[in-house]
Amino acid sequence: KEYDYIIVGGGTAGLALATRLSTSLPESPILVIEAGPAAAVDELRITVPGFRGSGLGSIYDWNFTTTAQPHIANRTIDVNRGKVLGGSSALNYLCYDRAAAAEYDAWGSLINNTDRWNWDVMLSAMLKSENFTGEDGDKHGRTGPIRTTYNRKVPEFLSTWKPSLNKLGVPINDGASLGGKPVGVMYQPTNINPNPEPGRWTRSNSATDYLPLAGSNLEVRTNTRVAKVDFIPGSQPLLASGVVLEDGTKITARKEVILSAGAVQSPGLLELSGIGQPAVLNAANITVLRALPGVGENYQDHIRLSNVYRLKDNYSSFDPMIYDNTGSIATEQLRLWLAGKPSWYDYTSTAYAFLNWDLINTTTQSTLAHLASHPSPTHAVDIQKSKFLTDPSVPQLEIIMESNFVGATPYPGTGNFVTLISSVMHPLSRGSVHISNSSIHSPPLINPSYLSHPYDIQALIAGAKYARRIAHTKPLSDIWTQEVEPGQKIETDAEWEAFARSAMGSFFHPVGTCAMLPEKEGGVVDAELKVYGTSNVRVVDCSVIPVLLSAHIQTAAYGIAEVAAGVIAGRA
Numbered sequence: 001k002e003y004d005y006i007i008v009g010g011g012t013a014g015l016a017l018a019t020r021l022s023t024s025l026p027e028s029p030i031l032v033i034e035a036g037p038a039a040a041v042d043e044l045r046i047t048v049p050g051f052r053g054s055g056l057g058s059i060y061d062w063n064f065t066t067t068a069q070p071h072i073a074n075r076t077i078d079v080n081r082g083k084v085l086g087g088s089s090a091l092n093y094l095c096y097d098r099a100a101a102a103e104y105d106a107w108g109s110l111i112n113n114t115d116r117w118n119w120d121v122m123l124s125a126m127l128k129s130e131n132f133t134g135e136d137g138d139k140h141g142r143t144g145p146i147r148t149t150y151n152r153k154v155p156e157f158l159s160t161w162k163p164s165l166n167k168l169g170v171p172i173n174d175g176a177s178l179g180g181k182p183v184g185v186m187y188q189p190t191n192i193n194p195n196p197e198p199g200r201w202t203r204s205n206s207a208t209d210y211l212p213l214a215g216s217n218l219e220v221r222t223n224t225r226v227a228k229v230d231f232i233p234g235s236q237p238l239l240a241s242g243v244v245l246e247d248g249t250k251i252t253a254r255k256e257v258i259l260s261a262g263a264v265q266s267p268g269l270l271e272l273s274g275i276g277q278p279a280v281l282n283a284a285n286i287t288v289l290r291a292l293p294g295v296g297e298n299y300q301d302h303i304r305l306s307n308v309y310r311l312k313d314n315y316s317s318f319d320p321m322i323y324d325n326t327g328s329i330a331t332e333q334l335r336l337w338l339a340g341k342p343s344w345y346d347y348t349s350t351a352y353a354f355l356n357w358d359l360i361n362t363t364t365q366s367t368l369a370h371l372a373s374h375p376s377p378t379h380a381v382d383i384q385k386s387k388f389l390t391d392p393s394v395p396q397l398e399i400i401m402e403s404n405f406v407g408a409t410p411y412p413g414t415g416n417f418v419t420l421i422s423s424v425m426h427p428l429s430r431g432s433v434h435i436s437n438s439s440i441h442s443p444p445l446i447n448p449s450y451l452s453h454p455y456d457i458q459a460l461i462a463g464a465k466y467a468r469r470i471a472h473t474k475p476l477s478d479i480w481t482q483e484v485e486p487g488q489k490i491e492t493d494a495e496w497e498a499f500a501r502s503a504m505g506s507f508f509h510p511v512g513t514c515a516m517l518p519e520k521e522g523g524v525v526d527a528e529l530k531v532y533g534t535s536n537v538r539v540v541d542c543s544v545i546p547v548l549l550s551a552h553i554q555t556a557a558y559g560i561a562e563v564a565a566g567v568i569a570g571r572a
């Protein structure tokens, strides 16, 4: 059987794109090939919002790890990625937000000043993908597939969040953070469907809410892995004829092959197909069909640190739902969830702050700006990040108040905790992901180069120190008894640095590895997401994001897919 379009990866962007293409081009046979399974409708690890995190390490996770990272004591960091229909949208933590307008505008200015990509384009695409329930005055889509709303149950102590930050001079930004101006402290929505029968609040993802809208011309094959793109020998530019599966089966694409395998695996598929850095391909004994040095480079990810506080006895947290999930509280809450009644298992993250360094103090701003500009950045992505450092509309630090223990050490066994997770929004370390040999079955070599730029470690420490300051500000200071991580013993600069290097984690947001940039800047795709040197291969997923955003990135994945569907259907 032949198809017009083959989409590799039925993940967040892949299913959104496939659904939109199938309805825009009803005469075109379209195939999505997904390596993972379709999860059962009653798969609680995916469906129950409060079970977020329980899919990690499961059959729905690729379970990759980084190479040993020299700047964090040679630790390796887990690289969790969805391996299931819905991809990482089925595995993620359901934070739903958008970055500053200037950050999407930068995409267009970096790729030859095109007006194909900017805030207006991405906002309209992101709104098209959203279906919000509620009234908050913010920018929301109301008719799109992905259901969003606010948590209906939040722990009582969360009420200390906004006043404490506000006391430190951070503006309250409730109901106004999704319109391109995220700086401030606020509650944000979450990708939950609030009213499916029988009243259960469930995770909304690309498999549950885009795919059912697809036309009958869309076929989905699960548990099927693509090994590479097949090119017509001697074609110039390279013309793809289809894909080759891991068992050698060839499937024909009459028009296009679109890679939506995510930021960790789309670059590897290009390399296995003969497009990439000659040194990488030669080492893997793969014939170079097109040298493209940017493939797999420019890996960027959000880095995070936790400050964990033990709550006073009169406060209960989400901890029993995670760490005592056979206990009576958890059992009762799951019974309520199954009955479609308000339950703690409806709950996800709610309380956020997006800050720039100025909001902490001018010394932090100038110290970090100095680190970022010495030596002067020369790469377009780094230059862009240094411009963001002087733009007060662009956040540099996110802090989330989590209602449970999220430490670098194991859960202490008993007790209720609150965690302030701080994350650097524009780290300057950029790494890479490459294949190690010619087999699709070998895991990729993921080297994010965490903390290799001196800005990153100091930014991480500045965030965690500020989180401690928040914790010591009333009314938040009234709810806890002990700082468990990093612990009050961490005080000197050297102690903070050792702690940060030993406890730093990832926020699961890799981007940039098939960057939409000019080829001479290390770009892999052009403004129409077409791979340089090919006439009919595109990449549509988070790997095309050239500069990491100051937001959780699923909204961008949906937005990119919506824009790409318009581009592809317009060209058909």
Ligand SMILES: Cc1cc2nc3c(=O)[nH]c(=O)nc-3n(C[C@H](O)[C@H](O)[C@H](O)COP(=O)(O)OP(=O)(O)OC[C@H]3O[C@@H](n4cnc5c(N)ncnc54)[C@H](O)[C@@H]3O)c2cc1C
Pocket (backbone or CB within 6 Å): 008, 009, 010, 011, 012, 013, 014, 033, 034, 035, 036, 056, 080, 081, 082, 083, 084, 085, 086, 087, 088, 089, 091, 092, 093, 094, 095, 096, 097, 224, 225, 226, 227, 260, 261, 262, 263, 265, 269, 507, 508, 509, 510, 540, 541, 542, 543, 551, 552, 553, 554, 555, 557
């Ligand atoms: C644990 C976790 C928590 C997160 N939390 C949040 C959050 O709270 N909010 C937020 O906004 N973002 C969050 N993210 C990030 C966000 O969900 C992802 O970055 C985004 O969904 C990625 O979308 P994508 O389309 O680029 O890739 P994916 O959704 O990962 O899709 C790639 C798909 O391709 C498939 N695939 C790969 N290789 C092949 C192959 N060779 N053949 C066939 N199929 C293949 C994969 O199985 C997968 O289904 C989180 C991510 C993770 C992993």
